[in-house]
Amino acid sequence: MLEIELGKKKTVTARCLFVCTTLLLLFANGAYGSGTYQHTRDRRTLIWNNSPRRDHEATWSGERDSNGFATGYGTLTWYKVQPAIVTGSNIPSARGRAVVINRFSGKMVRGKFDGPVVNVDASGKMFHGTLVKGTKANDWVAGPLPRTDQQLSERVSRSAVNPQPPAEGPPHFAAAVLTRPFTPEPSATAPSTPAAVEPEVKNRMIMDFKEQTQVVLARVGDATGDFQEIDRLDSVQRLPAAVSESVASLVDRARDFRAKLGYETALSECRSETETVDALSAVVRSTRNIAGSDASAANSGLTDFLKNNPEPLIDAQRPLWRYLTSMRLLCSRLEKQAETHLQRAGAFASAGRTGDAIREYQEAYRIFPNPATTEKIRQLQRNSLGL
Secondary structure, X not given: OXXXXXXXXXXXXXXXXXXXXXXXXXXXXXXXXOOEEEEOOOOOOEEEEOOOOOOEEEEEOOEXXXXXXXXXXXXXXXXXXXXXXXXXXXXEOOOOEEEEEEEEEEEEEOXXXXXXXXXXXXXXXXXXXXXXXXXXXXXXXXXXXOOOOOOHXXXXXXXXXXXXXXXXXXXXXXXXXXXXXXXXXXXXXXXOOOOOOOHHHHHHHHHHHHHHHHHHHHHHHHHOOOOOOOOOHHHOOOOOHHHHHHHHHHHHHHHHHHHHHOHHHHHHHHHHHHHHHHHHHHHHHHHHHHHOOOHHHHHHHHHHHHHHOOOOOOHHHHHHHHHHHHHHHHXXXXXXXXXXXXXXXXXXXXXXXXHHHHHHHHHHHHHOOOHHHHHHHHHHHHHHOOO
C-alpha cells in the first residue's frame, strides 16, 4: 500500500510540474509577444509571424536554409483565406479563396526579416521601414526605400496610415511607373571596369536591385495567376500596363546596375536576379506577341531565351521557367499542326484552287497566328480579284 501511495504522489507531483511549466511558458509568451514560427502554404519554409491568425497564410519567394527557415532576399506574400461553404452544408471547407492582404520584400535571417523592408498593402500603397530580427525598429514611412543617390532630406514624409501586417515581413518595392510603353532594348555593353564605387554604395545598390527584382517578380506572378502553365493560346493575356511598366523600369535598373558596377560584379553578386530580369522581359514580350496574334514571334523569342537559359538557378525561379517553357512547348506544337495546312494551301495555290488555298491558310492562322500567313491570304485575295 505504501508503494502505491508513493506512486500516486509522484504522478501528482509530475502533473503539477507540467502544469506549472506550461503556465510559465504561456506567461512568458504573453510578456514577450505572441509571435511564432509557421510554415508557408506549401509547408516547405518556416517564417516568423508576430501576429498569428488561423485565416492568414503566406508564401515565400526566396530560398530556405538547411533547417527550413526562410533566408536571403525575397518577397513574403500574406493571404487571408476566406472559408468556403461546402455545397449542401453550413460547414465551412478547410480552405476557401485566398486574398492577398500584404507583401513584404527584404532580407530574411532564420525566417525573420532583418534590415530595410518595403511593404505594399492590399490597396497598392507602399511603405518602407527597418526590421531587426523580425520586429519593427521604426514606424512605416510612405513610399519606397530611398535610392542610393538620394539624400536623407529627400525621404517621403510619413504616411498617416500605419499598416498592421499579419507578420513583420520583407520590404515590398513598388517599381517605378513609366509613361512610355514597354520596349526593352538589347542590353547595352557595359564597361568591364567601370569607375570605382564606394563599398557602402555598392552594397546598397546590390540590395536595392535584389529587392526590386523580387517585387516585380511577385507582381508578374500575380498577373499570370502565379505563373500558371499555358495550355491554350487564347488564355494568354497581355500583362496590365502598370506591370509591364514595372518590368521596363527593372530592365533599366539592371542596365544601369551593370554599367556602374560592371558585368562581372552583376554576374557574381546578382546572377539569379539578372536572369530573372531577362525572364520577366521574355514574359512581357511573349504575352504581348501572343495577345497581338503573332505566336511566331513569341515562339522565336521564347526559344532563344530558353536556349540560353535552359534551367533556373534557384528554386524560386522554377514557376517562372515552367510558365515560359509551357508557352514555348504549346507554340511549337501548334506551329507543327499549322504547317500541315500551310503545305496544303501551297499545293492548292499552285494548282490554281485559290478558294481552297485561302481556307487552308485561314485554318493554319486559326491554329497558329502568324502575320506571314495573313499576308499570304491577302495576296491570294488580291490575285483572285485581279489586283
